[in-house]
Amino acid sequence: MERAYNIPLRKSFRNAPKYKRTNKAVAQVKNFLSQHMKSDDIKLGKELNDKLWEKGIQNPPHHVKVVVTKDDEGVVKAELEGVRAAIKKDAKPTKTADKKPVAHAKVSKTEIKDVPAVENPA
Secondary structure, three states, X not given: OXXXXXXXXXXXXXXXXXXXXXXXXXXXXXXXHXXXXXXXXXXXXXXXXXXXXXXXXXXXXXXXXEEEEEXXXXXXXXXXXXOOOOOOOOOOOOHHHHOOOOOXXXXXXXXXXXXXXXXXXX
């Protein structure tokens, strides 16, 4: 299940002291998602977390737009709108199979020609 929300944050941190405001905003995002998605297992994405902490602990954003997905096990993952989470693949392609063999030519010392040194007329 996938949904998009615009989460209001201003009321949650308005009466909080300045040194706790972004912490209150993060808690509000988790609380909002647990109520609307009916799950207690909430995971916030990296970009969403960076957006909340972008201006520091004293100035969180007033609202944030998120895209939320809930899997079959009840795990809710929230990510900032417009950012797609990278899906990890189980099987990684081997790097050695993709490379072409390169033949290195060996140069013996006898094949190197002597180059006369250029003298500077100083």
